[in-house]
Amino acid sequence: MKGTVVKGIVRKLDLSVSQMRRIRKAVEAEMDAGLEGRKSSIAMFPAYCDAAGGHEQGFYLALDLGGTNFRVMMVKLPGNKRKPQVVAEAKYKLTPAQIGGTGEALFGSIANYLRKFMNDHCYTKEYGLGYTFSFPVNLLGINEGVLMKWTKDFSASGVVGRKVVDLQNKALRRKGVKNVRILALANDTVGTLQAQAVVDPNCVMGVILGTGFNIAVRVATSHIHKPIGAYQGASMIINMEAGGFDRALPLTSYDLQVDRESGNRGHQRVEKMISGKYLPQLVRLIVLDLVKHGALFDGVVPTVFAQRDVFKGLHMDVFDAGSVKAVNALSEELFGRVLAPAERRILSGVCRAVARRSARVAAALIVASLDKAERRSATRVTVAVDGSLFEKYPGYKRMLQASIRDLAGVEGKRIHLKLTKDGSGIGAAAIAAVSLASG
Numbered sequence: 001m002k003g004t005v006v007k008g009i010v011r012k013l014d015l016s017v018s019q020m021r022r023i024r025k026a027v028e029a030e031m032d033a034g035l036e037g038r039k040s041s042i043a044m045f046p047a048y049c050d051a052a053g054g055h056e057q058g059f060y061l062a063l064d065l066g067g068t069n070f071r072v073m074m075v076k077l078p079g080n081k082r083k084p085q086v087v088a089e090a091k092y093k094l095t096p097a098q099i100g101g102t103g104e105a106l107f108g109s110i111a112n113y114l115r116k117f118m119n120d121h122c123y124t125k126e127y128g129l130g131y132t133f134s135f136p137v138n139l140l141g142i143n144e145g146v147l148m149k150w151t152k153d154f155s156a157s158g159v160v161g162r163k164v165v166d167l168q169n170k171a172l173r174r175k176g177v178k179n180v181r182i183l184a185l186a187n188d189t190v191g192t193l194q195a196q197a198v199v200d201p202n203c204v205m206g207v208i209l210g211t212g213f214n215i216a217v218r219v220a221t222s223h224i225h226k227p228i229g230a231y232q233g234a235s236m237i238i239n240m241e242a243g244g245f246d247r248a249l250p251l252t253s254y255d256l257q258v259d260r261e262s263g264n265r266g267h268q269r270v271e272k273m274i275s276g277k278y279l280p281q282l283v284r285l286i287v288l289d290l291v292k293h294g295a296l297f298d299g300v301v302p303t304v305f306a307q308r309d310v311f312k313g314l315h316m317d318v319f320d321a322g323s324v325k326a327v328n329a330l331s332e333e334l335f336g337r338v339l340a341p342a343e344r345r346i347l348s349g350v351c352r353a354v355a356r357r358s359a360r361v362a363a364a365l366i367v368a369s370l371d372k373a374e375r376r377s378a379t380r381v382t383v384a385v386d387g388s389l390f391e392k393y394p395g396y397k398r399m400l401q402a403s404i405r406d407l408a409g410v411e412g413k414r415i416h417l418k419l420t421k422d423g424s425g426i427g428a429a430a431i432a433a434v435s436l437a438s439g
């Protein structure tokens with residue numbers, strides 16, 4: 001009986017190749033709709049820049065805002081496809097009051113942090129800055145865009161519907177930061193793509209698999225049928241906002257509940273199946289269901305699962321693939337006892353099934369997006385990937401690669417997934433440099 005319940009749930013999370021094919025087709029249709037400016041769950045926001053070519057040079061500041069950790073960096077681009085360097089870096093933790101208060105307070109604290117960074121490092125000259133702002137922004141040009149909605153628990157008031165760079169510039173002026181010019185505003189996916197493209201021009205896609213999920217892809221400008229202002233280049237990077245995709249998804253009752261309990265109900269449906277923020281929530285709901293059916297923990301909900309967000313992604317890592325010693329130590333910490341082998345097996349099976357489904361859904365979106373990509377080489381394509389899920393989750397990269405091959409066949413072998421650390425920082429600097437080069 002217990003075994004049947006567990007198997008039934010794991011089976012529900014198992015995505016077949018034909019389900020992946022359906023998702024791939026639906027993604028392509030939504031991408032077309034987005035590029036034509038029709039209603040679509042994939043926004044396809046123009047990034048107003050092409051992929052870097054490797055010749056970009058100079059010192060640039062980068063601001064990286066995409067989660068509660070906020071970073072300021074000075075980046076050196078050496079040019080000649082040589083590896084960029086982060087010359088100086090500071091990380092600050094934003095408080096719940098800063099991300100959930102007023103926009104003025106949020107941008108004011110960012111300006112304060114930037115001023116402190118400039119003072120600490122005696123940066124007194126004029127600097128161009130690339131701003132990675134990892135939220136759905138409808139760009140109006142390379143250095144201005146309107147925030148469409150907040151995601152990832154941000155809710156600062158007075159920002160949605162407003163111009164982000166304008167708000168940040170006002171805050172810089174208020175705080176007396178005079179020697180910084182914001183040259184470019186970009187999404188983290190675009191930054192990740194660019195950070196890889198400066199050393200490898202075959203990179204035409206950037207993916208984030210972390211707290212959130214999203215894809216940026218280089219497309220031929222002739223395929224973009226919505227207004228793109230005075231942009232002249234033959235290709236352009238598009239911030240897809242792929243996390244919003246909501247068609248052809250085999251949603252389970254757990255997905256529906258995660259959505260119902262989220263702060264952005266009805267939105268970011270595929271992100272809620274893929275990204276690191278939601279996977280532990282799915283595991284928790286499945287565990288609660290198993291407990292309800294008497295299939296786990298003798299029908300009693302352990303405290304760690306009683307409330308949301310206590311069981312975390314890093315716990316999933318351990319239960320999925322940790323050594324017995326590590327699992328036992330964590331069990332002591334979370335459950336106050338060592339789990340019985342059967343309990344351990346079930347918990348690890350659930351974690352693996354949730355992570356594997358995430359990788360398979362992500363693979364379908366990546367393959368579909370590559371179908372539309374404007375490549376620089378017919379034989380090789382690099383996909384830059386950043387984010388904790390891809391980097392740290394045991395076996396995630398392998399599952400993603402295998403799923404891409406399942407779906408794309410031989411073509412899948414030409415797709416190289418490349419971990420691109422600090423993409424959003426280095427990439428922001430690269431975008432600032434690209435923006436200067438294109439005038």
Ligand code: GLC
Nearest residue numbers: 134135136151208212214243
């Ligand atoms: C969310 C944001 C998107 C970002 C992604 C990864 O989906 O809406 O802009 O790229 O998270 O950080």
